[in-house]
Amino acid sequence: MNAPNRYELFVLDDGEKALEATEDTKIPNAAxxxxxKQDHTLGNMLRAQLLSDPSVLFAGYKVPHPLNPHFLLKVQTDGSIPPATALENACTRLITTINTLEGRFKREFSFKDVDAGAAGPTVNLGVPDDPYGGGGATAWGAQRDYLDF
Incomplete structure (x- = not known):
């Protein structure tokens, strides 16, 4: 099979740099x-963060080949900040956003654990309401599931 070993997709080799920057000589304020060792997931998030910056005129990425684990990110600014600074600011905002999302997820998941100990909503039969019909005798009857309307 032509696919590389799984670990080669995310582990940097000895002496391999995670980021290489090349200044564009044909377009002003571009790099x-x-x-x-990254793919569309990070590329799309960075592109979106860069485009939210008013000093960024263009941001786009491409994955040259799916078997090569890297992508190219092109950034052009209006000249008020260099492209490298715009990328650094976007990375900082992205890390902050992900940390906020992680905190909210953990908080909501901890509420779920607290709610699991409390009695759930009940129906006429005194049995917890199971929208998927898996709790034995429910308001729909023991022979029906959630697809039976």
Whole structure:
């Protein structure tokens, strides 16, 4: 099979850099960044964060080949900040956003654990309401499931 070993997709080799920057000589205030051992997930998030910055005129990425674990990110700014600074600011905002999302997820998940100890909503038969019909005798009857309307 042509696919590389799984660990080769995310573990940096000895001496391999995670980021390579190349200044664009044809377009003013532009640079291309090669981000190694990453894919569309990070590329799309960075592109979105860069485009939310008013000083960024263009941000786009491409994955040259699916078997090569890297992508190219092109950034052009209006000249008020260099492209490398715009990328650094976008990374900082993205890390903050992900940390906020993680905190909210953990908080909501801890509420779920607290709610699991309390009695859930009940129906006429005194049995907890199971929308998927898996709790034995429910308001729909023991022979029906959630697809039976």
């Amino acid at each position: 291309t960044f090669k981000i190694v």
